[in-house]
Amino acid sequence: MSPYPGELSVPARVLLGPGPSEVHPRVLRAQSAPLVGHLDPFFLDLVNQVKDLLRWVFETENRMTFPVSGTGTAGMESCFANLLEHGDRILVCVNGYFGTRMCDIAVRCGAEVTRIDQEWGKAFEPSAIANALKDNAFKVVSIVHAETSTGVLQPLEEISRLVHDAGSMLLVDTVTSLGGCPVEIDKQNIDATYSGSQKCLSAPPGISPVSFSEMAMDCIRRRKTAVQSFYLDMTLIDKYYGSGRAYHHTAPISSVYGFYEALRLAHEEGLQRRFERHQRNHRALVAGLEAMGLSMHVDASERLWMLNTVQVPEEIDDADLRTQLLTEYGIEIGGGLGDLKGKVMRIGLMGHSSNRRNVTLLLSALSVLLNQRGIKADADTALAAAGEAFES
Numbered sequence: 001m002s003p004y005p006g007e008l009s010v011p012a013r014v015l016l017g018p019g020p021s022e023v024h025p026r027v028l029r030a031q032s033a034p035l036v037g038h039l040d041p042f043f044l045d046l047v048n049q050v051k052d053l054l055r056w057v058f059e060t061e062n063r064m065t066f067p068v069s070g071t072g073t074a075g076m077e078s079c080f081a082n083l084l085e086h087g088d089r090i091l092v093c094v095n096g097y098f099g100t101r102m103c104d105i106a107v108r109c110g111a112e113v114t115r116i117d118q119e120w121g122k123a124f125e126p127s128a129i130a131n132a133l134k135d136n137a138f139k140v141v142s143i144v145h146a147e148t149s150t151g152v153l154q155p156l157e158e159i160s161r162l163v164h165d166a167g168s169m170l171l172v173d174t175v176t177s178l179g180g181c182p183v184e185i186d187k188q189n190i191d192a193t194y195s196g197s198q199k200c201l202s203a204p205p206g207i208s209p210v211s212f213s214e215m216a217m218d219c220i221r222r223r224k225t226a227v228q229s230f231y232l233d234m235t236l237i238d239k240y241y242g243s244g245r246a247y248h249h250t251a252p253i254s255s256v257y258g259f260y261e262a263l264r265l266a267h268e269e270g271l272q273r274r275f276e277r278h279q280r281n282h283r284a285l286v287a288g289l290e291a292m293g294l295s296m297h298v299d300a301s302e303r304l305w306m307l308n309t310v311q312v313p314e315e316i317d318d319a320d321l322r323t324q325l326l327t328e329y330g331i332e333i334g335g336g337l338g339d340l341k342g343k344v345m346r347i348g349l350m351g352h353s354s355n356r357r358n359v360t361l362l363l364s365a366l367s368v369l370l371n372q373r374g375i376k377a378d379a380d381t382a383l384a385a386a387g388e389a390f391e392s
């Protein structure tokens with residue numbers, strides 16, 4: 001008798017946390033298609049289509065644009081490990097948990113790291129970067145576009161200009177922004193970026209799209225030492241996914257099927273419509289939360305559309321509320337990370353999860369749970385405010 005008698009049975013969930021987001025049934029169906037070999041002409045052609053679709057969503061002509069096998073952190077490691085050699089100087093901008101992770105990875109690459117910090121919940125002013133660049137030569141400057149830990153959107157245009165005027169390369173984390181708001185790699189002159197499949201692109205976790213500019217590729221080609229990671233060495237991955245088709249590792253074939261279908265869904269919707277949908281649902285959620293008497297953590301001008309940080313009222317334990325939300329309503333939202341633990345709750349409206357039904361459901365459930373805790377939160381008022389925002 002097997003100690004594991006039951007076939008896998010997964011509870012139904014509404015995914016409104018910081019990722020993964022909900023996955024369209026077409027993506028799940030694609031993932032269950034029969035396997036082919038990873039060097040099969042069919043699969044190689046599929047990877048070419050994925051690369052084309054990635055260039056489309058990143059808004060770039062970069063030849064070196066790939067789906068790295070691994071989650072967002074693998075993409076992060078591949079950008080840092082390929083651009084940095086021992087002793088290279090990097091400026092890391094930290095205004096949340098993922099900026100901190102960038103520092104950790106840069107140190108592991110043997111780089112000389114200079115870190116500048118901004119309050120968790122605020123974007124960097126270009127003047128802060130200009131100050132750090134004054135009298136300092138950095139090979140790379142890295143920054144997070146959409147800080148999932150705080151809900152802040154980092155404007156890039158002015159910073160990109162400063163970084164390139166100083167002769168440095170710009171490395172940007174677009175894990176949470178890609179597919180939910182404009183990323184515009186070429187327009188923003190971003191040299192290296194990585195993202196994730198499980199946020200606004202709404203595929204299961206496991207693929208990290210990366211893209212490198214010509215300047216970044218040139219820097220990789222001119223390295224004096226081999227990239228310290230065999231698995232994430234872009235020149236080797238280029239031979240595998242590029243024209244050479246030389247075996248490097250066995251691509252996660254089913255994940256690439258699903259990712260392809262998720263990208264196709266995004267393409268069918270169109271970037272502009274997709275961005276407008278994320279913005280509209282975000283506005284409706286915020287209108288509803290504020291009508292309930294809750295406060296947002298980030299100023300309106302710097303808020304992400306796909307990740308909303310709402311302050312936890314002093315009288316309540318947010319971990320307990322989130323557990324009840326999950327067990328009684330099947331709704332997942334996230335807690336605060338690092339400095340914001342216990343202070344904010346993180347509500348994701350990413351990709352397929354960003355829809356009117358989910359906003360309405362969450363506002364209704366939250367109002368019940370807040371009222372149970374003695375906080376007056378009127379569902380009708382919240383839903384009316386959200387409804388008005390949906391229609392505007």
Ligand SMILES: Cc1ncc(COP(=O)(O)O)c(C=O)c1O
Binds near residue numbers: 018073074149173205
């Ligand atoms: C901004 C940001 N960067 C990097 C990561 C790491 O991605 P993963 O957890 O897929 O490895 C995340 C994950 O939430 C993220 O939100």
